[in-house]
Amino acid sequence: MNVGFIGTGTMGSLLIEALIASGALSPTQIAVSNRTFAKAQALAIRYSGMKAEFTNAAAACGCDIVFLCVKPLEFKKAVDDIKPVIRPDQIVVSITSPVLISHLEGELDCKIAKVIPSITNHVWSGASLCIYGQSVDEDDKTLLEDLLSHISQPLRIDESFTRIVSDLSSCGPAFISFLLEQFVDAAVEETGIGREEALRVASAMLLGTGLLLTEGGMTPAEVQERVAVPGGITAKALNMLRRETDGVFNQLIRTTHDKFKEDLAKVSSAFIGEEVNGQ
Incomplete structure (x- = not known):
């Protein structure tokens, strides 16, 4: 071949x-x-x-x-x-x-x-x-x-889901890496831990979490349930995260879809001489 x-x-x-x-x-x-x-x-x-x-x-x-x-x-x-x-x-x-x-x-x-x-x-x-x-x-x-x-x-x-599956699969590593970077930056700023050490621990955590969600057969909700003891430290922090991030990923998806529609219109114009609204 x-x-x-x-x-x-x-x-x-x-x-x-x-x-x-x-x-x-x-x-x-x-x-x-x-x-x-x-x-x-x-x-x-x-x-x-x-x-x-x-x-x-x-x-x-x-x-x-x-x-x-x-x-x-x-x-x-x-x-x-x-x-x-x-x-x-x-x-x-x-x-x-x-x-x-x-x-x-x-x-x-x-x-x-x-x-x-x-x-x-x-x-x-x-x-x-x-x-x-x-x-x-x-x-x-x-x-x-x-x-x-x-x-x-x-x-x-299906091609109609191209953008959203691209968000999850292709753009997702950048989004998750950004969140991990913010987590590590906060750890360094708040506690003085060395950046390399914090990144090493956080990266190993991310790899392990991915394995739990794939080979381990757990859902994201099950991982949270297993880690967050009611009334404990993780549970309290998760409640804060839910409040502070409410709607942020909806905005993220709207942003990527708006850019996709803009690019699609330009590509369609180049190929067939007219703009389309996307699908």
Whole structure:
């Protein structure tokens, strides 16, 4: 299997590096291109055998799967670049949430999918959210999900839930890391504990909590119930948190959805010449 990556920015390079490190792909199976060729070339130098191509068309040509890892407003140009060389049996995969399956199906005569990766894939963990176009059959889905399973848990979702599942899976690590950082900062400020020590303890706690919620089979409510003895220290602190954070995550979701709708309108304008309100 040969795989092309158009765009070697943060998420493109993360996917490439994780797939190589996990053994899912060898560098010789990968072709890359980037708006700045030197970045693609640097990656190819790092991984001997990888092909750095000057054009997006060259990176896509002859590949079984082509990942489009570019920013929303760069998508139309990338699609126009590869359109002349794409074959019907190839799978083109967008990793950008505001780019709809219908946008790509309207431009490319091939099989279309969308995958929302996560930074957690860097350590072969977390989910890869998979959305498929009409021409993608079960064998195609299995091929793509087998590849992604080396670095994640592939989960099939409906495109109408793209934004919210992206909030939970892809943006979530940033949100949870922010909260953990605030927790550690407060611990240092209030008690004088060393930052490295506090972060080490808090990070181990976060890992353990994740395992309780997955392998341990507990729900968030069950974790809280098991830790918070009625009338105890944790229970009192949880009551304070409930009061102080009431509605904050509703606001967070509204914020991400508003930005998504803004980006979707711009992408739709680029592809079909008109703005849409989202879905």
